Amino acid sequence: MHAVEVKKLIEAQLADTQVEVEGEGCNFQLLVISDSLAALSPVKRQQQIYALLNEQIADGSIHAVSMKFFTREAWDNRP
Numbered sequence: 001m002h003a004v005e006v007k008k009l010i011e012a013q014l015a016d017t018q019v020e021v022e023g024e025g026c027n028f029q030l031l032v033i034s035d036s037l038a039a040l041s042p043v044k045r046q047q048q049i050y051a052l053l054n055e056q057i058a059d060g061s062i063h064a065v066s067m068k069f070f071t072r073e074a075w076d077n078r079p
Contacts, residue, residue, distance in 0.1 A: 001061040003028065006053070013052050018075075026063035033075040045069050 003021040006028055010019045017034040030049065037045045049067055056062040070078070 001026065001056060010049065010052055026061060028062065028065050030065060030067045031070065032067055033070045033072060035071050037069060038071045
C-alpha cells in the first residue's frame with residue numbers, strides 16, 4: 001500500500017480532516033489534523049482511525065500505524 005492511498009482512504013471518510021502520511025510498504029506514520037477529533041479522548045481518536053483502516057490491517061496491507069493528532073490551530077502554529 002502507498003502513503004497516498006492511506007491518505008485518500010482516511011480523508012474520504014472523515015470530513016474536515018487532513019492527513020499527512022509517511023512510510024511505505026505496510027508501516028505508516030500519520031499526522032492527523034482535525035478539530036472534530038480533538039474533542040475525543042486519545043484512545044477514541046485512535047479507535048476512529050483504526051476503524052477506517054481495519055480491512056487493510058486485517059488483510060496485511062497495513063501492518064503498523066503510528067499517529068499524532070493536531071488541531072488546525074496547533075498544526076498551523078507548529079515550529
